[in-house]
Amino acid sequence: MNKKLAELQKLRGVGEVLSARLVDAGYDTFAKVAAAGEEGLKKIPGINPRMVSSIIEQAGQLAGEAQTTRTQKVEALKRSAAVLKEQVQGIALRVRDAFPQEAAGKVGRKTEKEILKVIGSLEKVEGKLDSRVKRAGKGLAKAEKRLAALSDAGLADIGKGLKKARKSLKRVLA
Numbered sequence: 001m002n003k004k005l006a007e008l009q010k011l012r013g014v015g016e017v018l019s020a021r022l023v024d025a026g027y028d029t030f031a032k033v034a035a036a037g038e039e040g041l042k043k044i045p046g047i048n049p050r051m052v053s054s055i056i057e058q059a060g061q062l063a064g065e066a067q068t069t070r071t072q073k074v075e076a077l078k079r080s081a082a083v084l085k086e087q088v089q090g091i092a093l094r095v096r097d098a099f100p101q102e103a104a105g106k107v108g109r110k111t112e113k114e115i116l117k118v119i120g121s122l123e124k125v126e127g128k129l130d131s132r133v134k135r136a137g138k139g140l141a142k143a144e145k146r147l148a149a150l151s152d153a154g155l156a157d158i159g160k161g162l163k164k165a166r167k168s169l170k171r172v173l174a
Helices: 002-008 016-024 030-042 052-098 106-128 133-148 155-173
Strands: none
Touching: 002 016, 002 030, 030 052, 052 106, 052 133, 052 155, 106 133, 106 155, 133 155
């Protein structure tokens, strides 16, 4: 709740007391303050009637900026997920080329299954990007770090690294 109060205090003319009253009235975001309109805000005790239109205008601008930055973050995460898919596909090709005999064995089959699971997890994460921006960012960054460490690893280590990367992605879905 303190975060919401501090956020509303970015509006010129809104201090600690008024921000608490706005939150109590249900106007806890810039978008809600802007949507309340003059009539809605004038009902808040202690608000300066001359500042109402200015507060609404500021809230509208800040709400638009917040929406734009969220959209930009989602687009960046989508690009990151696409890069990770390409990395996993590159790992699959490298496994096939560098370890042809071992890839046919038990460890190779496990690694192949893990590659498919990672790609499936990436696709699920892409579906959740709009609703879990922050968590998705952390999960994708961790998975990217895990996959980068697999550049010169052996087949068994690649399988383990893929599993760790997939677990990082599963946390986004939890």
